[in-house]
Amino acid sequence: MASPYRTLLAVPGARAFVAAGFVGRMSMSMVGIGIVLLVSAVTGSYGIAGTVSATMAVAYAAAAPLSARFADRYGQRRVLIPLVSANAVAFSLLISFALFEAPLWTLYPASALAGLTQVSLGAWVRSRWSHVLTGTSIPMGTAYSFESVMDELIFVAGPILVTSLATGVHPAAGLAVAASCTLAGGLAFARLRGTEPPPRPLTPGTSPRGGAFTNPALRIMTPIFLFVGLVFGAMDVAGVAFATEQGHKPLAGVLLGCYAGGSATSAFWYGARNWASSLDRRFLIGIVLQAVLLVPLPLIGNFWLMLPVAFVAGLAISPTIIPGFGLVERVVPSGQLTEGLALVSTSLSIGAAAGASLAGRIADAYGAMESFLVPLASSVLAALVALAGIRAISKRELSSQTIAE
Known part of the structure; x- marks a missing residue:
């Protein structure tokens, strides 16, 4: 590994939150495909599967910036633990509803709940880098470069993993592993208090509004x-x-x-x-x-x-x-x-x-x-x-x- 990246990972606590963040955001390249593979296998319809997956994506897009705002305001740990726990429950419901042939409409609220509780963990990791590198001579560009490599690895490996599990093991296996990554990585990330950015609550008259x-x-x-x-x-x-x-x-x-x-x-x-x-x-x-x-x-x-x-x-x-x-x-x-x-x-x-x-x-x-x-x-x-x-x-x-x- 090049010297700048060795120096980057030598920052106290960096290796731990990088590893936890990598596992936690593996799911971002897996859940959409995992939902399509599971729902299409159960219903025989790619149209329904795509709509269920899109429901999750829309809910995620609406909620992710809001959960990040709460993380800035109240601290990453306080926000992340309840979110990833609720996310695990949501995906458990979605998988159960699909496998036990519950009415089709039940898939949509379960998928929406999964999207609402899915965090943009890559943003949380980058925010943590900004905190731990403050006062050091390491440029943030090095950290962002490293995270871009991590993202590429995730988007190459994730679809292969979820597809292999869903087609070779069980239709629900890929989605279950993706949800497990979110839970395990998210909880591990939340436990790392030493590198967590301090919360910045709203201060009347000085904090930006809106x-x-x-x-x-x-x-x-x-x-x-x-x-x-x-x-x-x-x-x-x-x-x-x-x-x-x-x-x-x-x-x-x-x-x-x-x-x-x-x-x-x-x-x-x-x-x-x-x-x-x-x-x-x-x-x-x-x-x-x-x-x-x-x-x-x-x-x-x-x-x-x-x-x-x-x-x-x-x-x-x-x-x-x-x-x-x-x-x-x-x-x-x-x-x-x-x-x-x-x-x-x-x-x-x-x-x-x-x-x-x-x-x-x-x-x-x-x-x-x-x-x-x-x-x-x-x-x-x-x-x-x-x-x-x-x-x-x-x-x-x-x-x-x-x-x-």
């Missing part, structure tokens, strides 16, 4: 992350559709792995460098580069050629996401950091769900190659919003730096 979304810079960053999420979700579906259309369906995971591998490679590279340029400049370069590198994808009609092209396209992900999270940390008050990070993380998730749906419709109607136009168009929209709003983001970043100094 939540983190009232921050002007965050109102610009959120739609950018939404469009970036559209890129991710559309790439997954377009990649599978392309591999299938080319007669290489069993190798769809390899294609998606190339895209994720490009991101992981650039994350390691990004975090090992000491950057002199500003965060907003790096973010803008990354998001424009992402659009440029996606241009060749709709033009390639050969599976084997697509593999290196997907890897190269993936190289732009981390240089976009890492400074993006860094900007959020810079422009959002420390008392709203977890909420701010959760907002952009949730935007990624919502965008990914929308992108997957849109790319699937395009693939069905026009073909797999055409479905790559969805991530390309989404990346262009993200770049346009960033170009239009970068001045406001830069002003907010400079203002925050001045206050900090």
Whole structure:
């Protein structure tokens, strides 16, 4: 491992919360697929399964920023323990209702409860990094780079694990393991009091009102992350559709792995460098580069050629996401950091769900190659919003730096 990452993990308590956070958020790449595999196996309908999964996703999108706000205000431990406990109950109900053939309508409130109690643990981990690195010489970019690598590992390994369990062991096995990861990792994370950021309760007259979304810079960053999420979700579906259309369906995971591998490679590279340029400049370069590198994808009609092209396209992900999270940390008050990070993380998730749906419709109607136009168009929209709003983001970043100094 490169020296900056050794130094990062040598921070007291870091290895423990990294491990707990990794286990706890494994489920973020598993629960959606796990619900689809379980419900479709029981009902024989992918339509019902997709609707149940979407119910959970919508509930999660609505609740995750709110639970993060409570974590900022009351402390991570006080909020996390009841949430992950309730989440385990919700998934137990969902699995039981599915397996014991309860009325179909019961699946929806159980799924909604699971979404409402699912936390954006990646945001909580990043908030903890911000706390433990305060006063050290380690740049936050190194921590965000490391977490981006962890996210890539999760999104590569999670779908493979849940699919293997659901198809090879039992239809409910994948979802059960995903729920267990949330419970075990969440409880372990909550127990680590030494690295927990202190709660920042509201102080009348001094605390920001209305939540983190009232921050002007965050109102610009959120739609950018939404469009970036559209890129991710559309790439997954377009990649599978392309591999299938080319007669290489069993190798769809390899294609998606190339895209994720490009991101992981650039994350390691990004975090090992000491950057002199500003965060907003790096973010803008990354998001424009992402659009440029996606241009060749709709033009390639050969599976084997697509593999290196997907890897190269993936190289732009981390240089976009890492400074993006860094900007959020810079422009959002420390008392709203977890909420701010959760907002952009949730935007990624919502965008990914929308992108997957849109790319699937395009693939069905026009073909797999055409479905790559969805991530390309989404990346262009993200770049346009960033170009239009970068001045406001830069002003907010400079203002925050001045206050900090």
